[in-house]
Amino acid sequence: MGNPYSIKAEALSDVELWGLQREELEKLVASNPSLGLELSKTAGVCIAPLKKYLLQKLREAPGFSKLPEEALEAIASNLSISRYQAGDFIFKEGEPPKGLFLIESGTVNLFTPEGEEFIALEEGQAFGEMNLLTGRPYSSMAQAATEAFIWCLPAERYQELVSAHPTIKKTLGQELRA
Template sequence: MVIEFAIFSWISIAKIIWDFGTNPKRKGKSFKLEIRVLRWDGAGMDLTTLFRAPPMDPLLKIVSGVPIFRECNRVELEALKLHLHERHFLAGEIVFDEGEEGEGMYVVIRGKLRANRKGRLGKKVLGVIQPGESFGEMALLGSGPRMATVVAEEDSTVLAMFRPELVALAQARPRLGFKIAMGVALVLELRLRRVAEGHSPEPSST
């Protein structure tokens, strides 16, 4: 009977094999202990082949790159996933209108959307929102009118998160809720700074 134990550290892998067998030259059972230590310097052996985490959900991989979720670890992202809703918009379809009350934010997964704002000379295009970018984050922190209209330039898929769900998530996981709130605050601060410095606000400032 062979029982194997693997013990790992930063610099070594110890493999201990306990081999209980019968030695015909001796009475009873013999005991043999063999220890083999394999040095690991980061080049010869890849530990990920031994303890490889399952691949991250493609949608979560995109979400993890969004600034307001960038501080979330994998466990937190998995919890966040339960509060994200996939939405599909056809080309020309409006996601929300300028002036309507905001309820949540969106992350673009596929496609392309355009943000417009009314001006004295007519409609002004603020910019295009691409996959991996978010918009509407301000609505997560409080109700208020949307600052722009967002319309799909082509068939698009987004993940939506609404304010009541952020509240529920923050109650269940206060640390995660705090991270998201701080992420939103940081994004809004950076956008306000851009405006103060004379730059145009990002198209996702809605």
């Protein structure tokens, strides 16, 4: 969806194929963002027409509201979505930073290394940014408390974006210190 095809499809029998032009898809997603979200969940990546929706989510997430528009657009363009079942770990103590996470739906609990819950995060909240900024391994664990759909900006993409948009690291660092 906005990217070159990564697979080849070949019909093994007669089929009836339906298509939807990109412009029509964009109109549908603009009027019904949940459709774009469902398509993104199915594809595992952000479909291009959903970018406006993600920009709004980022603007509303604590720590991101002060980022310049071009930095928000760069982040939104590089998010992928994953589904976690209740009990799945997003990361564990001692692992290197995997990325910046933004909860689309569900609840994520952060635990101390001793297993004590110290914060429950919900829709619209971000986590993992401190470790991206410092480069240090996680000192806590993040576990899905319920089924959760979570957007992720992978650590390697974050580093590339920070090189292109230094304001990302500066602004997030200031927000975390505040």
